[in-house]
Amino acid sequence: AQSVTQLDSQVPVFEEAPVELRCNYSSSVSVYLFWYVQYPNQGLQLLLKYLSGSTLVKGINGFEAEFNKSQTSFHLRKPSVHISDTAEYFCAVSGPGGYQKVTFGTGTKLQVIP
Amino acid sequence: DAGVTQSPTHLIKTRGQQVTLRCSPKSGHDTVSWYQQALGQGPQFIFQYYEEEERQRGNFPDRFSGHQFPNYSSELNVNALLLGDSALYLCASSNPDRGHRDYGYTFGSGTRLTVV
Numbered sequence: 001a002q003s004v005t006q007l008d009s010q011v012p013v014f015e016e017a018p019v020e021l022r023c024n025y026s027s028s029v030s031v032y033l034f035w036y037v038q039y040p041n042q043g044l045q046l047l048l049k050y051l052s053g054s055t056l057v058k059g060i061n062g063f064e065a066e067f068n069k070s071q072t073s074f075h076l077r078k079p080s081v082h083i084s085d086t087a088e089y090f091c092a093v094s095g096p097g098g099y100q101k102v103t104f105g106t107g108t109k110l111q112v113i114p
Numbered sequence: 115d116a117g118v119t120q121s122p123t124h125l126i127k128t129r130g131q132q133v134t135l136r137c138s139p140k141s142g143h144d145t146v147s148w149y150q151q152a153l154g155q156g157p158q159f160i161f162q163y164y165e166e167e168e169r170q171r172g173n174f175p176d177r178f179s180g181h182q183f184p185n186y187s188s189e190l191n192v193n194a195l196l197l198g199d200s201a202l203y204l205c206a207s208s209n210p211d212r213g214h215r216d217y218g219y220t221f222g223s224g225t226r227l228t229v230v
Contacts, residue, residue, distance in 0.1 A: 101170050102159070
């Protein structure tokens, strides 16, 4: 079984500043990793994913994440945030391939301050 | 290309009643997964349907049941509603056979269920 820990429940950051949202996972097998964003009263939207290959993954809206197997981490970063990035971000993990269930973390609320 | 469609968007039920939520997957997707998201929490996996059968199930009681139809659409049924069932119910569709480029869930906007 896999699990995900998001270390920060809320992260306030000033507009145009960089941000890092932390995610650690636990698994006894290889994993697929995901970051999703949820805006108020909406479903989740896929930001980016790591399935295999390059450990640095680029996603939509200028976000990127790095898979670190030795530290079992998959932190999300953006060099310069905008007001529109204010949302809740979820890290998620699944087993590799096939019809594996996806397990989500508890979420990190990113608040961008003007 | 229509994404995932869920209905209804909001629902208010009384304790002990039964409810049915509906989901139409994204075009080309054959797998539907249901999640419960309580206020301030991450989504919790309820179950997954593929080829009209329940393939995986999370830690939810038998009061939660589902169905998938030949057109891949799905229903989530909850019997004997409890106050604690109040949550946002999310449907996610996928097709793992489409390769890495398209791998991953597409979520609907959810059904907000309130049990009073």
